[in-house]
Amino acid sequence: MMQIVLARHGKPAWDFRTPIPGHAFGDWRRGEDNAPLDTSQRPGAELERLIRSASCLVASPLRRSLDSARILAPGAAPLIDARFREAELPGAIRSGLRLRPEAWAWLARAAWFCGWSDGVESFGAARKRAASGAALLIERAASSGAVVLVGHGLMNVLIAWQLRAAGWKGPRLPSRRHWAFGIYERSRT
Helix, strand or coil, X not given: CEEEEEEECCCECCCCCCCEEHHHHHHHHXXXXXXXXXXXXXXXXXXXXXXXXXXXXXXXXXXXXXXXXXXXXXXXXXXXXXXXXXCCCCCCCCCCCEECHHHHHHHHHHHHHCCCCCCCCCHHHHHHXXXXXXXXXXXXXXXXXXXXXXXXXXXXXXXXXXXXXXXXECCCCCCCCCCCEEEEEECCC
């Protein structure tokens, strides 16, 4: 049996509550990308067990993914691949209206799904990248049996769609909570 675990990174230690103007959203996102993890939240025992049983650990190059992989497997050297970075959000919002960053993120993601990418990777390009990432995970699972990706919310969803389309069994949508995961399995053929 081959197994791929799509895990989401830990929560960044970043201010998600203070309202910001729309025109500051791009800077806020760059700050989130560079923020360390919130050390008050830890991964669950089941995810730690899955990491110990995996033959291959994969991570995105974004800090929150790398730091999470180090917490989960301190002695491991993960395969770091840019295919697994989070799908970018357009940040060129020209508004002085102050909203919580998660509201700006929701609005930017909705516009991104509708075709507004404003200089960042489009939804179609992100889906192609997810297909390429899923192919790499499948290849690694075929050679090693069990793979854990410490990735990101939306990219894990896009990869899960690819895995399920390729005949893997697992949740339709992996949880988007920090430190959550989805397990995808397939018999060796």
